[in-house]
Amino acid sequence: MKLEHIGIAVENLEQSEALLKKLLGRASYKRETVESQSVTTSFFTAGDGAAKLELVAPENSQGPIQKYLDKRGPGIHHLAFEVDDIVAEMRRLKEDGFELLQELPSEGADNKLVCFLHPRSTGGVLVEICQTRTE
Numbered sequence: 001m002k003l004e005h006i007g008i009a010v011e012n013l014e015q016s017e018a019l020l021k022k023l024l025g026r027a028s029y030k031r032e033t034v035e036s037q038s039v040t041t042s043f044f045t046a047g048d049g050a051a052k053l054e055l056v057a058p059e060n061s062q063g064p065i066q067k068y069l070d071k072r073g074p075g076i077h078h079l080a081f082e083v084d085d086i087v088a089e090m091r092r093l094k095e096d097g098f099e100l101l102q103e104l105p106s107e108g109a110d111n112k113l114v115c116f117l118h119p120r121s122t123g124g125v126l127v128e129i130c131q132t133r134t135e
Contacts, residue, residue, distance in 0.1 A: 028042040078127065
């Protein structure tokens with residue numbers, strides 16, 4: 001398992017993209033809407049490009065990111081770790097006592113299958129595991 005990206009919940013995607021572009025000295029390499037999650041994401045590489053930052057902005061007032069922003073405000077939302085076999089990893093994590101927020105992987109941004117782990121089972125941090133789709 002390796003760190004794939006850090007997700008940051010933002011209220012205004014354009015302003016946050018401009019801020020990161022100025023901070024990192026590079027533009028976002030990808031912007032994508034994930035309709036199933038009611039979000040638009042924007043990805044930046046950091047440092048040597050080994051890890052990424054994902055800005056996550058709500059598409060409407062009913063999605064999970066808007067609810068997160070209403071409750072906690074903008075900031076770090078989740079840590080994402082890449083795995084080789086998400087189904088096997090979900091099984092292992094569940095057997096080890098972690099609470100999965102879903103029974104099956106779902107489609108995520110950046111050509112990934114994703115599964116989230118409840119923060120109450122991960123020390124208060126929302127964790128995403130992800131696998132690059134090969135089809």
